Amino acid sequence: MSLLYSEVEEELRAAVRGLLADRCPPAAVLKRIESDPYDPDLWKTLAGEIGVAGLLIPEQYGGAGASASEAAVVLEELGRGVAPVPFFTSSVLATRALLPTGDALLEELAEGRKTAALVVPFAASPYRPGAPVRVADGRLTGTVTGVAGADVADVLLAPVDGRLYAVEEGAEVEGVPSLDLTRPVATVTFDATPARDVGECDLAEVLGFGAGLLASEQLGVAEWCLDTTLAYVKERHQFARPVGSFQAIKHRLADLWLDVVRARAAARSAATDGSAVSVAVAQSWNAGVAVHAAEEALQLHGGIGMTWEHPVHLYLKRAKASEIALGTPGDHREALASLVDVPGPE
Amino acid sequence: MDVNIKERVAAFLAEHDPDGDRLEFLRARFDAGLAWVWYPEGLGGLGAPRELQSVVERELAGTPQLNAGVQAIGLGMAAPTILAFGTEEQKRRFLRPLWTGEELWCQLFSEPGAGSDLATLATRAVRDGDEWVVDGQKVWTSGAHHARWAILVARTDPDVPKHRGLTYFVCDMHAPGVEVRPLRQITGEAEFNEVFLTGVRLPDDLRLGEVGDGWRVAQTTLMNERVAIGGAPVGRGGGMVGVVLDAWRAQPELRTHDLHQRLLSLWVESEVTRLSGVRLREQLAAGHPGPEGSGMKLSFAKLNQELSGFEVEFARDLGYDDDWTFRRSEGVDFYGRGRGYRYLRAKGNSIEGGTSEILRNIISERVLGLPSEPRVDKDVPWKDLPR
Numbered sequence: 001m002s003l004l005y006s007e008v009e010e011e012l013r014a015a016v017r018g019l020l021a022d023r024c025p026p027a028a029v030l031k032r033i034e035s036d037p038y039d040p041d042l043w044k045t046l047a048g049e050i051g052v053a054g055l056l057i058p059e060q061y062g063g064a065g066a067s068a069s070e071a072a073v074v075l076e077e078l079g080r081g082v083a084p085v086p087f088f089t090s091s092v093l094a095t096r097a098l099l100p101t102g103d104a105l106l107e108e109l110a111e112g113r114k115t116a117a118l119v120v121p122f123a124a125s126p127y128r129p130g131a132p133v134r135v136a137d138g139r140l141t142g143t144v145t146g147v148a149g150a151d152v153a154d155v156l157l158a159p160v161d162g163r164l165y166a167v168e169e170g171a172e173v174e175g176v177p178s179l180d181l182t183r184p185v186a187t188v189t190f191d192a193t194p195a196r197d198v199g200e201c202d203l204a205e206v207l208g209f210g211a212g213l214l215a216s217e218q219l220g221v222a223e224w225c226l227d228t229t230l231a232y233v234k235e236r237h238q239f240a241r242p243v244g245s246f247q248a249i250k251h252r253l254a255d256l257w258l259d260v261v262r263a264r265a266a267a268r269s270a271a272t273d274g275s276a277v278s279v280a281v282a283q284s285w286n287a288g289v290a291v292h293a294a295e296e297a298l299q300l301h302g303g304i305g306m307t308w309e310h311p312v313h314l315y316l317k318r319a320k321a322s323e324i325a326l327g328t329p330g331d332h333r334e335a336l337a338s339l340v341d342v343p344g345p346e
Numbered sequence: 347m348d349v350n351i352k353e354r355v356a357a358f359l360a361e362h363d364p365d366g367d368r369l370e371f372l373r374a375r376f377d378a379g380l381a382w383v384w385y386p387e388g389l390g391g392l393g394a395p396r397e398l399q400s401v402v403e404r405e406l407a408g409t410p411q412l413n414a415g416v417q418a419i420g421l422g423m424a425a426p427t428i429l430a431f432g433t434e435e436q437k438r439r440f441l442r443p444l445w446t447g448e449e450l451w452c453q454l455f456s457e458p459g460a461g462s463d464l465a466t467l468a469t470r471a472v473r474d475g476d477e478w479v480v481d482g483q484k485v486w487t488s489g490a491h492h493a494r495w496a497i498l499v500a501r502t503d504p505d506v507p508k509h510r511g512l513t514y515f516v517c518d519m520h521a522p523g524v525e526v527r528p529l530r531q532i533t534g535e536a537e538f539n540e541v542f543l544t545g546v547r548l549p550d551d552l553r554l555g556e557v558g559d560g561w562r563v564a565q566t567t568l569m570n571e572r573v574a575i576g577g578a579p580v581g582r583g584g585g586m587v588g589v590v591l592d593a594w595r596a597q598p599e600l601r602t603h604d605l606h607q608r609l610l611s612l613w614v615e616s617e618v619t620r621l622s623g624v625r626l627r628e629q630l631a632a633g634h635p636g637p638e639g640s641g642m643k644l645s646f647a648k649l650n651q652e653l654s655g656f657e658v659e660f661a662r663d664l665g666y667d668d669d670w671t672f673r674r675s676e677g678v679d680f681y682g683r684g685r686g687y688r689y690l691r692a693k694g695n696s697i698e699g700g701t702s703e704i705l706r707n708i709i710s711e712r713v714l715g716l717p718s719e720p721r722v723d724k725d726v727p728w729k730d731l732p733r
Contacts, residue, residue: 002628003621003624003625003628004625004628004629004632230714230715230716233716234715234716234717241717241720242716242717244710244716244717245716245717245718245719245720246719247703247707247719249716250706250707250710250711250714250716251703251706251707251710253710253714253716254641254644254705254706254707254709254710254713254714255706257641257709257710257713257714258641258644258645258709261622261638261641262615262618262619262621262622262645263618264622264625265618265621265622265624265625266617266618266621268621268625269621281614281617281618281621284610284611284614285614285615285618330607333607333610333611333614334610336610336613336614337606337610340582340583340613341595342591342594342606342609342610342613343595343598343601344601344603344606345598345601345602345603345606346598346599346601
């Protein structure tokens with residue numbers, strides 16, 4: 001299996017990147033985040049015209065039947081744009097949970113007519129899955145915090161004890177201030193809420209799959225930070241020279257570039273083979289690289305990097321929040337201990 | 347092509363007995379074009395895609411092998427440079443015995459005053475009819491003590507700026523005036539040498555490339571050197587991390603939580619570095635060489651140093667698991683010998699073949715397009731530079 005990008009993937013990338021450059025540049029994201037971060041029209045175009053909503057859904061349900069590595073390329077671009085759209089939460093996580101059930105809802109998700117959210121904390125670990133929701137007589141009860149994408153979801157999908165339940169009405173969804181302004185989180189409360197049992201759900205598998213693809217979004221975040229910082233240090237002059245001509249700056253950027261190069265290989269590996277080892281490697285590396293890239297970007301922009309008006313803070317917030325999403329780097333390294341036989345102390 | 351190459355190897359094996367004379371076997375393998383398949387026919391290759399080499403290596407795994415340690419400089423640096431810049435005659439003369447190991451090579455580049463700033467080198471080559479007369483001193487010359495030939499960069503014009511007055515030669519290490527003195531290293535052994543060149547006469551047909559074009563030719567050597575040091579394919583969990591993992595698995599009683607966390611981090615970094623090497627080779631095979639190569643040696647050096655340091659700490663052994671006796675080494679050995687040796691030897695990984703600082707400069711300027719530091723030596727004739 002190749003770690004390079006296919007032509008189809010590059011075409012998909014170009015389409016998404018072009019649309020985001022037109023309709024969702026960082027300045028536009030910045031303008032919207034405090035009121036209503038999501039741009040429904042943008043999502044409509046992405047989901048419907050470019051067809052990203054149904055990428056992972058087989059053709060028999062109206063989707064594109066594409067592979068994870070194509071979804072990964074979309075995520076790279078969405079990360080690069082810190083785009084506030086529910087692709088990851090609805091078209092990746094919720095969709096993956098729904099796929100084995102073959103439920104009719106898949107067709108609505110494929111067309112982008114509806115979006116769904118998986119009711120688990122976004123920080124849930126694939127290695128210790130579970131959410132505090134109980135089911136009795138077809139009704140759900142419980143409160144789940146930190147649910148990403150719930151505020152814009154038409155359907156909530158709650159995994160409980162190996163089954164998946166769909167809730168369209170009656171749940172309380174309360175947005176809370178989120179560290180990542182571009183991916184809001186909410187508290188979801190069920191109080192004997194009627195739910196439809198849609199089938200079996202292997203939550204650990206779903207979260208692991210999501211973790212592997214999240215590495216591609218983190219790569220996109222890191223790439224934007226590196227590219228934007230490079231452009232800045234070439235232009236910004238101090239001591240009568242471009243800041244980027246000082247070795248102290250150049251060496252940091254060379255090291256960062258090398259981290260990003262390796263993040264690209266790790267993301268491709270997780271997207272193309274999807275094995276538990278590849279996922280754990282990609283998450284334990286890429287999560288840190290995205291945070292480091294954003295931190296370097298902020299520092300190397302000097303004072304302007306610390307302001308609200310410069311978009312670098314959006315990337316830092318996205319990077320830091322996604323570092324703890326779907327397992328921290330430490331969780332993934334711990335998993336590797338048994339996956340690749342590096343046993344701990346006895 | 348895949349089936350084709352397997353057939354060729356099978357046909358070769360039907361003709362030549364791997365259990366017979368080692369040298370005869372290697373010579374025949376070279377002549378069959380199975381030395382390095384991407385080289386031209388007649389020069390050890392078949393003009394085939396480079397990725398087929400791994401098929402050949404797999405098929406010939408149980409047969410006589412090259413000595414990678416002593417032959418490293420010949421195979422990794424001299425051969426690709428001779429291939430790129432040598433005359434037909436030079437290629438035919440040098441490549442076969444280089445590959446079979448009958449003639450070993452060393453590299454006369456660095457000098458006491460010219461390491462990272464290699465283009466300031468002062469070893470002179472002065473033309474005398476059909477010959478060049480070479481005088482100067484080289485240093486950090488691995489394996490000069492058993493080398494038959496050397497690749498040499500010397501100054502042929504002191505009146506032009508430093509990069510322009512250099513010429514590249516093949517140096518006959520048996521010529522009168524070549525004196526090799528061991529340099530004892532921090533490991534106790536002498537893998538490196540100082541080489542003194544006094545009135546060494548080299549015929550003009552040992553010149554590689556044009557007069558004054560030595561810097562460009564040397565760039566080819568240096569690029570190949572970095573790939574040879576940092577870009578060798580390893581399997582998951584192989585290389586230095588594999589050595590450390592063996593020790594880790596063998597001694598559960600020494601494991602601690604802190605070391606476990608650190609080892610897992612190093613394992614991950616080794617794996618992502620390995621994956622980018624895989625990606626780099628895929629790009630090369632597809633004909634799109636990426637800039638990733640510039641980073642491979644940098645990450646290799648850092649990982650080797652951290653892992654070998656980790657291993658010493660893990661073992662809690664205050665002894666040196668080798669001895670400090672002065673000895674001449676057989677070849678470059680990054681992983682063999684004991685952990686104390688590995689720790690000390692790995693310190694050289696960020697210095698030899700371009701320091702990590704120079705590699706960061708190369709990445710930031712040539713890959714990332716950042717401006718260079720102000721230069722004071724660019725347009726000054728070499729002879730007027732302060733020394």
